[in-house]
Amino acid sequence: MKAAVIQFPGSNCDFDMYYALQDFGADVQFVTEKATDLSAYDAVFLPGGFSYGDYLRTGAVARFAPVMTAVQQMAATGKLVVGVCNGFQILTEAGMLPGQLMMNQTPGFICDEVKLTITNRQTAFTNQYIDAKTTIKLPIAHGEGRYVADDATVRMLHENGQVVFTYATDVNGSIDRIAGITNRRGNVIGLMPHPERAVETLLGNTDGRPFFESLLATIMTKETVEA
Numbered sequence: 001m002k003a004a005v006i007q008f009p010g011s012n013c014d015f016d017m018y019y020a021l022q023d024f025g026a027d028v029q030f031v032t033e034k035a036t037d038l039s040a041y042d043a044v045f046l047p048g049g050f051s052y053g054d055y056l057r058t059g060a061v062a063r064f065a066p067v068m069t070a071v072q073q074m075a076a077t078g079k080l081v082v083g084v085c086n087g088f089q090i091l092t093e094a095g096m097l098p099g100q101l102m103m104n105q106t107p108g109f110i111c112d113e114v115k116l117t118i119t120n121r122q123t124a125f126t127n128q129y130i131d132a133k134t135t136i137k138l139p140i141a142h143g144e145g146r147y148v149a150d151d152a153t154v155r156m157l158h159e160n161g162q163v164v165f166t167y168a169t170d171v172n173g174s175i176d177r178i179a180g181i182t183n184r185r186g187n188v189i190g191l192m193p194h195p196e197r198a199v200e201t202l203l204g205n206t207d208g209r210p211f212f213e214s215l216l217a218t219i220m221t222k223e224t225v226e227a
């Protein structure tokens with residue numbers, strides 16, 4: 001898999017993502033926010049951080065970066081787009097995922113490891129969570145992680161299986177405890193928890209590994225079908 005990790009000014013989880021992807025054997029490259037063509041990549045990753053200082057609203061400035069046109073083009077061709085934390089915030093601002101990430105219900109930055117329920121195991125990003133564990137644990141680190149959307153959108157997300165992760169308990173006031181969603185087509189995901197920080201036994205948590213195994217399996221299956 002050829003993977004691009006986008007570096008916006010203010011990204012700070014870019015190296016974590018790079019490290020995790022390399023660990024899974026991906027051919028990873030950093031790509032700046034000025035890039036205009038991502039067609040050489042199988043998947044693109046928008047990492048966590050504070051792009052453009054989180055000014056205005058998180059992700060509100062980054063969505064105008066030149067690379068976002070290329071990210072949109074990738075998504076339109078069915079390639080995988082992953083936004084973690086600030087990446088999720090950017091994808092909603094760009095209109096690539098519905099809804100919005102707002103300030104946590106109790107204002108403040110939450111840095112914790114939380115229990116999550118995987119609500120859809122059939123996605124491009126969760127198909128390898130096969131050991132039937134109902135909950136996993138992943139780190140979170142955000143001040144603006146409260147997912148909101150209007151009632152019709154939330155209903156549509158549930159009906160289409162686009163809600164992929166929910167918090168097992170209410171951590172930030174997100175509607176229906178939503179922690180991660182996909183687009184309708186299922187090739188774009190945004191999630192507030194950080195799977196890339198949970199891939200090392202040494203660091204005490206490997207619950208993020210099946211996330212990467214899932215997307216690798218998805219890409220390999222696609223390549224086999226196309227070959």
Ligand SMILES: NC(=O)CC[C@H](N)C(=O)O
Pocket residue numbers: 013047048049050051054058084085086087141142143144145
């Ligand atoms: N870890 C991150 O991506 C930080 C997310 C974001 N800027 C926030 O505080 O909400």
